[in-house]
Amino acid sequence: MALKETIETEYKNALKSKDKSKISTYRLILSSIKDLDISNRSGPNKKETDDDDIKKLLKKMVKQRAESIDIYKKNNRTDLLEIEQNEYDILTGFLPKQLGEEETKKICAELISKLGANSVKDMGKVMGELKKLHSDEIDFAKAGSLIKELLNK
Secondary structure (H helix, E strand, O other), X not given: OOHHHHHHHHXXXXXXXXXXXXXXXXXXXXXXHHHHHXXXXXXXXXXXXXXXXXXXXXXXXXXXXXXXXXXXXXXXXXXXXXHHHHHHHHHHOOOOOOOOHHHHXXXXXXXXXXXXXXXXXXXXXXXXHHHHHHOOOOOHHHXXXXXXXXXXX
């Protein structure tokens, strides 16, 4: 089943169970997907919206929620923190499981040795290869700092 259909099914289930927080989150996701559909259909690069486009959109939404969660934690806004955390949990449920820091570090180290990278100048080459091989599994913000750390040794 396509990702969009899965989200629509979850939305219908939330409507049946009258779960207001899930309903609002699914509406937000579906509305963002609809905007993405519209922008993909117009303009010079017309194309159908596929699962990869939706995953990119969800990753962007997850990143926004994570930033908001940090801000709310710093400012002791537990009321808003709870809402953002619920949205974050729902959004991450549709994305492939992210690797932990240890696995990410191991993959980065293997790639660095495989590519023969030996300075920070080679970071772009390593990141490019990492994106090709592990685009759905790795948080690239974390990976960037890990690669920098490994190359500076």
